[in-house]
Amino acid sequence: MPSVEVNGHPYDVEAAVGTTLAEALRDELRLTGTKIACAEGHCGACTVLVDGTPALSCITLLHALDGARVTTIEGLRDHPMVASFVRADALQCGFCTPGQIVSAVALVEATPDPTSDEIRHAMAGNLCRCGAYPKIEEAIRTWRD
Amino acid sequence: MARLIRTEKEVEGRYEEVWLVVEEDALDQWPQGPREVVGRPATRVDGFERARGEAVYTADLQLNGMLHTAVLRSPHAHAQVRRIDVSKALSLPGVHAAIGPGDIPQLTDHCGFQGAAVAAVCADTFAQARAALRAIDVEWDVREPLLDPDEAVRRGALLAEPRVRERGDFERGLAEADVVVTGEFRTGTVLHNSLETHQAVVQWTGDGVDVHISTQFIWGIRDEVSSELGLPRDKVRVVCHYMGGGFGAKNDAGDYTFVAAELAKRTGRPVRCALTRREENLAAGNRNATVQRLTIGATSDGKLTALGGDYVNAVGWDGWLAPTDGPLHMLYACPNVRSTLYGAKLNTPPMKAFRAPGFVEGTFGLETLLDELAAKLDLDPLELRRLNHADRDASDDRPYSSKNLLECYRRAQAHWDRRHDVRSRSTDTVKRGVGTASQIWYGGGGPPSYAWVRVGSDARATVVTAMQDIGTGTKTAMAQIAAEELGIPLEHVTVSVGDSARGPYASISAGSSTTPSMGPAVRAAAADARRQIDEIAEQRGTPDAPIEEVVSLLEDAQILGRGARGPNPTGMQVLTFGVHVAEVAVDVETGEIWVDRVAAIHDVGRVINPLGASSQIEGGVIQGIGHTLSEERLFDPRTGAILTTTLDAYRLPTIADVPEIVTELVDVPDEHLTNLGSKGLGEPPIVPVAAAIANAIRDATGAEVRQLPITREELLRALHEAAERDRRGAAAPV
Numbered sequence: 083m084p085s086v087e088v089n090g091h092p093y094d095v096e097a098a099v100g101t102t103l104a105e106a107l108r109d110e111l112r113l114t115g116t117k118i119a120c121a122e123g124h125c126g127a128c129t130v131l132v133d134g135t136p137a138l139s140c141i142t143l144l145h146a147l148d149g150a151r152v153t154t155i156e157g158l159r160d161h162p163m164v165a166s167f168v169r170a171d172a173l174q175c176g177f178c179t180p181g182q183i184v185s186a187v188a189l190v191e192a193t194p195d196p197t198s199d200e201i202r203h204a205m206a207g208n209l210c211r212c213g214a215y216p217k218i219e220e221a222i223r224t225w226r227d
Numbered sequence: 228m229a230r231l232i233r234t235e236k237e238v239e240g241r242y243e244e245v246w247l248v249v250e251e252d253a254l255d256q257w258p259q260g261p262r263e264v265v266g267r268p269a270t271r272v273d274g275f276e277r278a279r280g281e282a283v284y285t286a287d288l289q290l291n292g293m294l295h296t297a298v299l300r301s302p303h304a305h306a307q308v309r310r311i312d313v314s315k316a317l318s319l320p321g322v323h324a325a326i327g328p329g330d331i332p333q334l335t336d337h338c339g340f341q342g343a344a345v346a347a348v349c350a351d352t353f354a355q356a357r358a359a360l361r362a363i364d365v366e367w368d369v370r371e372p373l374l375d376p377d378e379a380v381r382r383g384a385l386l387a388e389p390r391v392r393e394r395g396d397f398e399r400g401l402a403e404a405d406v407v408v409t410g411e412f413r414t415g416t417v418l419h420n421s422l423e424t425h426q427a428v429v430q431w432t433g434d435g436v437d438v439h440i441s442t443q444f445i446w447g448i449r450d451e452v453s454s455e456l457g458l459p460r461d462k463v464r465v466v467c468h469y470m471g472g473g474f475g476a477k478n479d480a481g482d483y484t485f486v487a488a489e490l491a492k493r494t495g496r497p498v499r500c501a502l503t504r505r506e507e508n509l510a511a512g513n514r515n516a517t518v519q520r521l522t523i524g525a526t527s528d529g530k531l532t533a534l535g536g537d538y539v540n541a542v543g544w545d546g547w548l549a550p551t552d553g554p555l556h557m558l559y560a561c562p563n564v565r566s567t568l569y570g571a572k573l574n575t576p577p578m579k580a581f582r583a584p585g586f587v588e589g590t591f592g593l594e595t596l597l598d599e600l601a602a603k604l605d606l607d608p609l610e611l612r613r614l615n616h617a618d619r620d621a622s623d624d625r626p627y628s629s630k631n632l633l634e635c636y637r638r639a640q641a642h643w644d645r646r647h648d649v650r651s652r653s654t655d656t657v658k659r660g661v662g663t664a665s666q667i668w669y670g671g672g673g674p675p676s677y678a679w680v681r682v683g684s685d686a687r688a689t690v691v692t693a694m695q696d697i698g699t700g701t702k703t704a705m706a707q708i709a710a711e712e713l714g715i716p717l718e719h720v721t722v723s724v725g726d727s728a729r730g731p732y733a734s735i736s737a738g739s740s741t742t743p744s745m746g747p748a749v750r751a752a753a754a755d756a757r758r759q760i761d762e763i764a765e766q767r768g769t770p771d772a773p774i775e776e777v778v779s780l781l782e783d784a785q786i787l788g789r790g791a792r793g794p795n796p797t798g799m800q801v802l803t804f805g806v807h808v809a810e811v812a813v814d815v816e817t818g819e820i821w822v823d824r825v826a827a828i829h830d831v832g833r834v835i836n837p838l839g840a841s842s843q844i845e846g847g848v849i850q851g852i853g854h855t856l857s858e859e860r861l862f863d864p865r866t867g868a869i870l871t872t873t874l875d876a877y878r879l880p881t882i883a884d885v886p887e888i889v890t891e892l893v894d895v896p897d898e899h900l901t902n903l904g905s906k907g908l909g910e911p912p913i914v915p916v917a918a919a920i921a922n923a924i925r926d927a928t929g930a931e932v933r934q935l936p937i938t939r940e941e942l943l944r945a946l947h948e949a950a951e952r953d954r955r956g957a958a959a960p961v
Contacts, residue, residue, distance in 0.1 A: 114287035115280015117471075119422040120504040124874035127422055155280035168274035171842045175698025176277030177286075177422040177471030183278060202883040209874065211422050211472050212698055213846030215882040 089157030104139035115155035126208035155180035170221035174212030268838035297356035301338035304372035304867025308336035321355035339544035342509030372574035372867035376541035379571035400533030400563025404524025412592035423471025426501035435462035468725035475580035512579025519592040531561035546578035549585030560617035583910035594918035620800040629897035642808035642826035662922025664915035670907035671801030672743030677731035684781035694733030700839035712753035739907025747901035751790025805829035809919035818939030833896040851916025
């Protein structure tokens with residue numbers, strides 16, 4: 083039974099071997115802010131931070147994370163990036179947005195003032211079918227305003 | 228007084244006559260220009276709950292005792308189930324029920340496409356349900372698939388009678404032409420791939436059923452489910468508070484809803500049926516491929532004399548004939564137009580509406596060939612479009628309710644004038660150019676739609692209507708309209724949507740119709756509440772008192788206003804217009820194409836929220852770039868097996884593919900359309916993208932591309948053809 087810290091709280095998660103982190107978060111802990119859109123690591127909607135690094139939770143096995151520190155969108159609710167996304171209108175349907183924000187937070191924690199190229203490179207793994215991309219870039223550029 | 232009238236209703240170019248009860252719609256439109264709230268940028272009223280992951284989408288719903296479904300879908304493009312036994316699945320761990328062909332009409336043993344639903348299992352977990360599918364014993368009789376649309380037309384495998392439309396005399400128009408250009412164009416099949424897949428959670432309660440569904444049309448689902456399950460309409464409750472994208476693919480209930488309903492009935496449990504991403508790429512609908520054989524005739528001074536088109540829509544196993552011929556008939560003033568539209572029935576997955584169905588495809592062919600004409604006539608492409616501007620509806624001579632396309636062209640000129648600079652930055656291997664294309668589409672919306680507004684003693688208002696916000700920002704626009712009419716701050720308005728049991732009938736969110744359908748109803752409801760408040764103020768002898776003061780004595784009493792969408796203007800054509808200017812760079816050695824900049828200028832009447840509107844235009848342009856350069860559903864031409872079932876194989880645009888996008892709206896209210904003068908904006912921005920890019924490629928390189936997506940292979944073919952043409956041209960005697 084792996085022990086993980088999720089948004090600062092310790093959990094012993096009971097789940098079958100083979101359970102993904104996304105399934106554990108959504109089905110066991112009921113943290114449904116982490117979305118599953120492809121379940122095979124292609125779209126980025128399920129992005130969470132594992133020990134501060136963005137990870138695709140839909141293809142990360144829970145049992146490989148014993149002792150890890152996980153941050154989901156629920157743990158970032160007061161991060162200025164959230165307000166920046168709303169201010170810039172960087173979301174439409176919103177289904178990819180939690181994953182976008184998690185990736186964006188990881189980017190600015192490492193690079194507080196990213197260039198356009200750095201934003202495009204770091205965010206290229208987060209698909210948005212509504213095409214909010216120009217405003218996602220703007221939200222990340224202006225996150226501290 | 229209520230009046231019963233007969234009026235015309237249009238969704239995505241399909242018209243029907245409907246009866247309508249209208250109440251007096253006496254409100255004058257607001258004067259042109261930004262108001263206190265309407266016409267000013269507003270961030271989304273539900274932005275934080277979506278961004279923080281608090282919004283509960285259908286995909287996030289967890290009900291007590293809920294079971295999960297896996298669906299067995301045909302792995303073959305064309306096959307008959309010779310024998311099937313679902314009983315073995317029932318003995319596996321966690322499984323509660325299994326159904327197959329004959330249990331409900333949505334499960335079939337005659338599979339006309341890969342992805343057709345055959346059987347379904349529900350279990351405590353999705354993993355258990357999926358594992359149980361493997362225990363289902365199926366014997367397939369695999370048959371030859373029909374995959375080629377031209378072959379289908381030859382064999383008469385059609386979904387409907389060919390649609391022939393003609394005005395004037397096409398042959399005479401051709402005889403009058405000084406120049407004739409022809410071309411065969413092909414567009415590929417593209418997929419919606421909304422990030423929330425198609426899904427429903429169904430629960431039987433008492434003598435009715437609750438359907439939680441990711442949908443664009445709560446009330447359409449209610450009608451479809453009630454008719455299919457034989458329930459009174461108000462015994463079907465449809466709920467959709469948040470939904471993760473639709474783009475036309477979520478207008479109806481789909482097999483998953485009825486699979487969940489049947490399994491929920493059999494088990495007495497709530498049942499979820501959600502498509503996986505791979506199922507989404509097979510069985511959730513698509514923009515069908517087309518073949519277009521076009522002819523344009525014109526006089527030497529550029530007046531169009533004849534437009535002709537033979538269109539084949541590769542519809543697939545099921546679907547309808549999207550109006551690929553629409554732009555040919557509607558975009559330009561040309562006296563002689565003839566088209567034939569065939570709908571090929573193939574062993575490929577069924578089409579569904581996809582953001583301006585037909586017009587995206589038809590505009591690519593027409594507007595690309597028009598630039599070939601401009602080149603032959605040595606005319607400026609933008610000037611050629613101005614020259615053939617239609618002052619009245621070209622297809623039936625009705626006046627437009629409003630049209631500001633010439634103003635769009637005027638504003639496009641500055642972007643168009645950049646082409647000399649852009650071209651001059653070309654190198655030996657990277658060529659640069661600029662292209663333009665026009666847009667025409669529907670977007671007037673229509674009745675019926677209703678809204679209620681309640682105002683409390685704190686002078687805060689709630690708008691109640693059972694519509695859905697599919698991500699377009701509808702809730703925000705409705706809040707702005709109510710705030711404007713009531714004269715209160717935007718932050719003091721709440722919008723309650725998403726539940727057929729908790730609000731009146733509301734429009735479909737498709738056909739660019741939500742704002743023009745819902746907005747006037749919300750304004751009418753807010754005006755009804757405002758009128759009552761003004762009457763109270765009058766009675767108190769304080770007619771000029773602020774609303775906060777007037778309602779402050781109400782305590783728990785409420786002011787209730789109601790409003791309805793009035794009819795569209797009689798005898799007028801309500802349409803949206805626009806123009807795009809695209810700049811590209813093309814590596815003529817490798818065939819790589821970069822879109823550097825797109826300017827998108829549209830006329831959709833009054834703009835409610837300029838911020839949301841710019842986002843929607845950007846989204847449409849980006850989806851259009853995907854259709855033009857990277858997206859295509861591929862299948863094995865021999866077996867029909869779909870080769871692109873993942874988001875790795877099916878290439879959606881990423882943030883790294885996005886050019887500079889400049890958006891501009893004419894923002895003049897349509898004086899004939901409702902109490903708002905607003906049209907819809909969801910679809911117009913995707914319509915001209917492909918043609919503008921193709922025309923920019925021609926400007927940069929001389930290559931005449933003929934198919935979407937413009938793959939490197941297609942571009943290199945077109946470059947080679949252009950080089951051959953130049954060589955022959957140079958060798959020919961003058």
